[in-house]
Amino acid sequence: MVGEEKLRRSASFDPEFKWEVSARPGGEHLKTCFACGVCTAGCPVAEIDPAYNPRRIIRMVILGMRQQVLSSEMIWLCSTCYTCYAHCPQDVRFTEIMKVLREMAVEEGYVHSSFLECISRVDRLSESLRRQMLMEILPHRGEGVEIEERDLLTRALRNLEDR
Amino acid sequence: MVTVDVVVLGGGAAGLAASRTLLGRGYSVLLVEKEGHTGGRAAGYACKATDDCQQCQVCLVADEARALTGADQLKMLVFSSLKGVQNQNGSFQLDVAQGPICVDPQRCILCGRCVDACPAGAIRLPPPGFPPASASVDPEICRARNAQTCRACVEACPTGAIDLQAAARTHRVRCRAIIVATGFQPFDPRQLPRLGYGRVPGVITAEELERRMRGDPGGLAAFKRVAFVQCVGSRNVTLGRGYCSQVCCRYALRLAARLRRDDPGRRVAIFYMDLQVSGKDVRMRWEELGRGVELIQGAPASIVAGEAEVLVRYEDLRQGRVRQEPFDLVVLSVGMGASPHNVELARLLGLNLDPHRFFATQERGHGSTSRRGVWVAGSAAGPTDIGGAIRQGRSVALAVARQLEDRRHA
Ligand SMILES: Cc1cc2nc3c(=O)[nH]c(=O)nc-3n(C[C@H](O)[C@H](O)[C@H](O)COP(=O)(O)OP(=O)(O)OC[C@H]3O[C@@H](n4cnc5c(N)ncnc54)[C@H](O)[C@@H]3O)c2cc1C
Ligand code: SF4
Ligand code: SF4
Numbered sequence: 001m002v003g004e005e006k007l008r009r010s011a012s013f014d015p016e017f018k019w020e021v022s023a024r025p026g027g028e029h030l031k032t033c034f035a036c037g038v039c040t041a042g043c044p045v046a047e048i049d050p051a052y053n054p055r056r057i058i059r060m061v062i063l064g065m066r067q068q069v070l071s072s073e074m075i076w077l078c079s080t081c082y083t084c085y086a087h088c089p090q091d092v093r094f095t096e097i098m099k100v101l102r103e104m105a106v107e108e109g110y111v112h113s114s115f116l117e118c119i120s121r122v123d124r125l126s127e128s129l130r131r132q133m134l135m136e137i138l139p140h141r142g143e144g145v146e147i148e149e150r151d152l153l154t155r156a157l158r159n160l161e162d163r
Numbered sequence: 164m165v166t167v168d169v170v171v172l173g174g175g176a177a178g179l180a181a182s183r184t185l186l187g188r189g190y191s192v193l194l195v196e197k198e199g200h201t202g203g204r205a206a207g208y209a210c211k212a213t214d215d216c217q218q219c220q221v222c223l224v225a226d227e228a229r230a231l232t233g234a235d236q237l238k239m240l241v242f243s244s245l246k247g248v249q250n251q252n253g254s255f256q257l258d259v260a261q262g263p264i265c266v267d268p269q270r271c272i273l274c275g276r277c278v279d280a281c282p283a284g285a286i287r288l289p290p291p292g293f294p295p296a297s298a299s300v301d302p303e304i305c306r307a308r309n310a311q312t313c314r315a316c317v318e319a320c321p322t323g324a325i326d327l328q329a330a331a332r333t334h335r336v337r338c339r340a341i342i343v344a345t346g347f348q349p350f351d352p353r354q355l356p357r358l359g360y361g362r363v364p365g366v367i368t369a370e371e372l373e374r375r376m377r378g379d380p381g382g383l384a385a386f387k388r389v390a391f392v393q394c395v396g397s398r399n400v401t402l403g404r405g406y407c408s409q410v411c412c413r414y415a416l417r418l419a420a421r422l423r424r425d426d427p428g429r430r431v432a433i434f435y436m437d438l439q440v441s442g443k444d445v446r447m448r449w450e451e452l453g454r455g456v457e458l459i460q461g462a463p464a465s466i467v468a469g470e471a472e473v474l475v476r477y478e479d480l481r482q483g484r485v486r487q488e489p490f491d492l493v494v495l496s497v498g499m500g501a502s503p504h505n506v507e508l509a510r511l512l513g514l515n516l517d518p519h520r521f522f523a524t525q526e527r528g529h530g531s532t533s534r535r536g537v538w539v540a541g542s543a544a545g546p547t548d549i550g551g552a553i554r555q556g557r558s559v560a561l562a563v564a565r566q567l568e569d570r571r572h573a
Contacts (some may be wrong), residue, residue, distance in 0.1 A: 034436060036436040036462035037461045037462060037464075038463075038464045038478075038484075039464075041463065041476050041485050042464035042465060042466030046485055050484060053483055055478065055483075067416060088401060089394070091400045091401040
């Protein structure tokens with residue numbers, strides 16, 4: 001809670017923020033969150049980046065930390081895997097809220113509009129890389145071979161360039 | 164044709180209390196029970212006393228059952244359920260279907276020799292104190308009833324109480340009022356695969372823990388690290404179960420305290436979103452029960468098998484950190500849901516169900532329904548603890564008595 005406490009003190013609060021988010025398509029269930037932490041504990045991004053915390057982002061929106069949230073790098077890290085959406089007992093639909101926050105960040109000038117296009121290119125590239133890596137190991141699926149993931153990545157990149 | 168004043172459907176805490184109250188006022192009662200004995204769910208639960216009584220109320224059900232012994236105005240049909248209802252100007256005519264009763268309760272002396280003799284495990288004794296005091300044969304499992312030759316139990320029984328040829332029957336019953344006390348269904352955690360139930364060894368439901376603690380508490384000694392997970396199938400809007408089951412925090416705290424008493428060296432943790440413990444003695448109980456039990460705020464997202472342990476993954480809300488911790492046993496505190504049979508029963512009786520498929524009553528806890536002469540008591544109307552079920556059983560019985568009285572005078 002230490003980090004949250006610090007943020008709260010330094011923040012300027014905008015009580016309208018939560019209403020604006022929940023008025024947008026996808027944001028409707030924001031305020032039903034009861035902070036159980038199931039979203040964070042199941043999130044694959046939080047697993048590799050402990051600073052990324054869906055539950056905390058929701059708290060910050062509800063508290064009205066508009067500027068801190070919309071300017072934060074955090075809102076761009078979500079991989080839209082929908083795990084939290086499926087697990088949440090309150091049907092908060094965090095993945096959709098994340099999309100709302102991104103829209104608002106663009107509209108309010110926190111990010112350049114070309115950034116969105118850039119993110120979707122990154123997403124497409126990660127998908128292609130994942131597919132290439134799988135193509136490398138699929139032929140061995142009956143044998144249980146040991147494969148070094150970094151080699152896989154290098155090979156996958158090479159294959160992509162060759163195409 | 165059997166004629167009684169009141170038919171009580173279901174012999175759990177609520178049905179037993181309703182029957183007792185009516186019998187005490189001089190009314191005749193037919194108790195119709197689906198299983199082979201009365202007591203309901205709580206007949207399988209453990210006493211959770213540590214050095215002191217923890218007021219878990221489990222023994223109150225046996226008290227209600229004991230009070231029925233020798234009541235001559237009481238008839239009881241086990242392995243029975245309602246099949247048809249006709250309303251005849253102010254009274255009811257019911258058809259009750261009863262499965263085969265292979266052991267004669269008049270002759271059974273509960274010696275248990277049949278249970279030991281049966282090669283198929285088809286015979287059970289009732290938990291002590293819950294009538295009828297008779298062994299019972301499960302006709303689905305019994306070999307002799309399934310085209311095989313076996314007379315092991317018949318030969319073992321010293322009193323000749325067993326008749327494996329017994330047939331199913333239908334009883335026609337006339338009565339003036341019906342009390343529905345058919346109880347609840349615990350949540351099936353297979354609906355939340357991420358919690359591992361049925362796939363990860365070492366993940367059990369609280370009901371299973373209750374039974375093991377009652378039957379063989381020593382068998383739990385190997386579990387040195389035990390976790391409880393709260394709100395499994397409760398307060399979950401996504402599952403269509405947005406309500407609080409009201410009993411789970413209290414039973415989990417008491418089970419945890421008993422586990423610590425039995426082995427003070429063992430770790431016991433309770434994972435919760437927020438604890439719902441109400442009642443006037445909350446604060447006191449809270450601290451007393453919480454002693455030595457870790458209360459961890461953070462609902463687990465997943466439970467998986469480790470090498471020789473069960474791994475619980477959750478966000479520690481105090482630190483905002485995701486953690487994974489090992490346990491030997493993980494107990495899912497399953498909530499109380501409506502019985503799947505409510506739909507059929509409501510159709511037969513012309514009753515309404517609420518959005519969660521519990522029986523709708525006109526006033527909560529009072530038990531009158533939209534159908535005159537038909538009442539609902541206990542967890543058939545929504546989550547309640549044993550004390551609540553007993554209180555509802557009594558108050559509904561008193562209301563029924565008042566109605567029968569009015570009609571007698573009219
Ligand atoms: C895991 C767990 C632990 C619990 N621990 C505690 C505790 O420690 N203390 C406490 O106070 N409460 C506890 N509870 C709650 C407790 O189980 C209920 O309060 C209590 O069982 C309610 O009694 P009831 O008579 O309403 O229903 P039930 O106990 O469900 O009894 C209903 C009876 O009706 C019968 N029946 C069902 N359908 C029909 C039918 N169609 N026809 C005829 N008969 C039928 C059933 O066989 C059963 O005998 C616990 C609940 C759970 C899930
Ligand atoms: S899982 Fe749902 S209710 Fe729980 S903290 Fe996340 S958004 Fe809130
Ligand atoms: S949708 Fe985003 S926030 Fe939710 S679990 Fe997936 S990566 Fe995490």
